[in-house]
Amino acid sequence: MPKVLISDKISNRAVEIFQERGVEVDYKPGLSPDELKAIIGDYDGLAIRSATKVTPEVLDHAGNLKVVGRAGIGVDNVDQHAATAKGVVVMNTPFGNSITTAEHAISMMMACARQIPAANASTHAGKWEKSKFMGVELYGKVLGLLGAGNIGSIVADRAQGLKMRVIAFDPFMSPERAEEMGVERVDLDTLFARADFITIHTPLTDQTRNLLNASAFDKMKQGVRIVNCARGGIIDEAALRDALDAGKVAGAALDVFAQEPAKENVLFGRDDVVATPHLGASTEEAQENVAIQVAEQMADFLLTGAVTNALNMPSVSAEDAPRLKPYMKLAEQLGSFAGQVTETGIRRLVIEFEGHVAKLNTKPLVQAAIAGVLKPFSDAVNMVSAPVIARERGIEISEVKHDRPGDYQTLIKLTVESERFTRSVSGTLFGGDKPRIVDIKGIQVEAPFSDNMLYITNQDKPGLIGHLGTLFSTHGVNIASFHLGRTEAGGDAIALVELDSEMSDDVLAEISALPLVTQAKRVNF
Numbered sequence: 001m002p003k004v005l006i007s008d009k010i011s012n013r014a015v016e017i018f019q020e021r022g023v024e025v026d027y028k029p030g031l032s033p034d035e036l037k038a039i040i041g042d043y044d045g046l047a048i049r050s051a052t053k054v055t056p057e058v059l060d061h062a063g064n065l066k067v068v069g070r071a072g073i074g075v076d077n078v079d080q081h082a083a084t085a086k087g088v089v090v091m092n093t094p095f096g097n098s099i100t101t102a103e104h105a106i107s108m109m110m111a112c113a114r115q116i117p118a119a120n121a122s123t124h125a126g127k128w129e130k131s132k133f134m135g136v137e138l139y140g141k142v143l144g145l146l147g148a149g150n151i152g153s154i155v156a157d158r159a160q161g162l163k164m165r166v167i168a169f170d171p172f173m174s175p176e177r178a179e180e181m182g183v184e185r186v187d188l189d190t191l192f193a194r195a196d197f198i199t200i201h202t203p204l205t206d207q208t209r210n211l212l213n214a215s216a217f218d219k220m221k222q223g224v225r226i227v228n229c230a231r232g233g234i235i236d237e238a239a240l241r242d243a244l245d246a247g248k249v250a251g252a253a254l255d256v257f258a259q260e261p262a263k264e265n266v267l268f269g270r271d272d273v274v275a276t277p278h279l280g281a282s283t284e285e286a287q288e289n290v291a292i293q294v295a296e297q298m299a300d301f302l303l304t305g306a307v308t309n310a311l312n313m314p315s316v317s318a319e320d321a322p323r324l325k326p327y328m329k330l331a332e333q334l335g336s337f338a339g340q341v342t343e344t345g346i347r348r349l350v351i352e353f354e355g356h357v358a359k360l361n362t363k364p365l366v367q368a369a370i371a372g373v374l375k376p377f378s379d380a381v382n383m384v385s386a387p388v389i390a391r392e393r394g395i396e397i398s399e400v401k402h403d404r405p406g407d408y409q410t411l412i413k414l415t416v417e418s419e420r421f422t423r424s425v426s427g428t429l430f431g432g433d434k435p436r437i438v439d440i441k442g443i444q445v446e447a448p449f450s451d452n453m454l455y456i457t458n459q460d461k462p463g464l465i466g467h468l469g470t471l472f473s474t475h476g477v478n479i480a481s482f483h484l485g486r487t488e489a490g491g492d493a494i495a496l497v498e499l500d501s502e503m504s505d506d507v508l509a510e511i512s513a514l515p516l517v518t519q520a521k522r523v524n525f
């Protein structure tokens with residue numbers, strides 16, 4: 001039974017779902033990094049929110065970990081590069097808290113426009129400072145969206161309801177999408193120059209870090225108000241303080257901070273800053289949504305191999321997962337064969353799909369094939385890490401789908417171009433689920449993928465089978481099955497021999513030395 005650790009405060013629905021689905025679950029929110037490192041090795045899955053930091057050090061201790069599930073959107077607290085390199089799938093729940101977060105951004109904008117928190121504190125203190133808290137209307141004002149994805153577009157919709165004019169900067173927003181949303185696409189400087197309110201809805205990335213810095217504030221309208229319910233770090237907090245002090249920025253409403261939990265901050269203690277402790281996603285509805293989603297996604301993945309909302313893996317639906325399973329195996333075994341018989345640096349892999357398989361979701365099959373090829377070179381490779389490792393090694397990957405009738409109902413062909421040669425191996429599924437090799441470098445052969453196999457390339461002349469039989473019987477190695485193929489009579493030939501037990505290096509050396517043998521290699525699946 002797979003085992004999952006929940007290390008942040010997540011709705012109890014997640015625990016219930018894991019248990020109902022047959023996943024063992026431990027609920028331990030608030031673990032220190034050292035406590036997490038001490039126990040993470042026991043778990044197949046880790047469910048988190050924003051508090052747990054999944055660092056390379058944590059991943060180094062996570063020998064069994066297969067999936068990190070983020071009950072929420074932002075995954076900047078997960079070192080995705082390290083997770084991918086370790087073959088750990090990282091998934092999030094991209095929609096469960098977006099309405100809630102958009103509503104928080106609108107609330108923060110209103111709170112900032114009317115200084116509600118400061119007015120509230122003053123009124124509770126019995127001061128009745130009616131003239132101190134003069135606000136501004138939202139009606140007719142320009143709202144500048146930085147980032148117009150899921151949350152940004154909900155904010156735009158709500159702001160339009162408040163009769164604001166919405167402009168947006170998002171390099172990935174198409175003109176059609178902007179039109180659909182009823183927002184004006186502008187460049188960053190235009191947004192800075194025109195917006196009365198700016199609200200941030202981008203992830204924290206290298207491009208967005210300190211996006212609102214001193215020079216950005218200089219370009220803004222006098223008296224602009226800033227809302228950040230995305231991530232601390234997108235605003236340079238010291239620069240914002242200076243811009244508030246200078247009166248350039250009239251107010252800011254911040255849910256997120258560069259350092260969290262934020263116990264101290266250069267922006268704290270001021271009436272012109274509204275602050276909440278990363279509450280964007282904190283509603284009963286959103287927390288239930290993300291808990292249900294994360295638990296279902298993680299359980300599906302651990303129990304069936306279905307992949308939903310992963311950031312470092314192509315999706316595989318729950319319906320597709322069982323259908324793809326035998327093909328994944330075939331793709332990985334073909335890759336493994338190619339990897340085991342290739343000795344020189346691999347430059348390019350071409351994965352071709354023909355027949356029934358070409359109509360399926362082939363992305364995971366490509367990853368499985370790459371993983372198979374690379375596995376003989378590194379234990380750490382799996383489907384998640386394989387594409388990255390291939391890229392790091394400079395291996396070019398191509399995928400081809402053929403829409404043509406072939407000899408087989410379904411066929412996967414893998415071609416490896418290495419420094420010295422180009423070799424291909426093809427396979428199909430017999431009986432719908434049994435992987436078989438059907439072609440090696442253009443020579444037809446029909447063989448299973450088994451534990452102990454010998455792959456021989458030889459000259460097609462009489463005597464090889466006799467020599468091999470004698471040699472194996474001398475060494476007490478039993479042949480389980482023997483599969484031969486050749487280009488033509490007397491031409492290049494291959495043999496795949498399935499053995500009942502492992503063959504020693506000495507036996508392999510003797511086979512390699514046989515007169516008709518060009519090359520002999522051990523292959524295992």
Ligand SMILES: NC(=O)C1=CN([C@@H]2O[C@H](COP(=O)(O)OP(=O)(O)OC[C@H]3O[C@@H](n4cnc5c(N)ncnc54)[C@H](O)[C@@H]3O)[C@@H](O)[C@H]2O)C=CC1
Pocket residue numbers: 072073074075094097098101146147148149150151152169170171172173201202203204205207208229230231255256278279280281282
């Ligand atoms: N305060 C809170 O509790 C919450 C905060 N968040 C934060 O909100 C962020 C946005 O969430 P979603 O809208 O769901 O994500 P999303 O991925 O749907 O949208 C993000 C948008 O930002 C755009 N973008 C990326 N780089 C950009 C750049 N350099 N300049 C301008 N636009 C850029 C993207 O094209 C995309 O359209 C999350 O990444 C997360 O950090 C999300 C949920 C709750």
Ligand SMILES: O=C(O)C(=O)COP(=O)(O)O
Pocket residue numbers: 049050051071072073074075097278279280281282
């Ligand atoms: O979903 C997100 O990106 C959030 O920032 C929400 O964070 P939280 O789950 O409330 O710690």
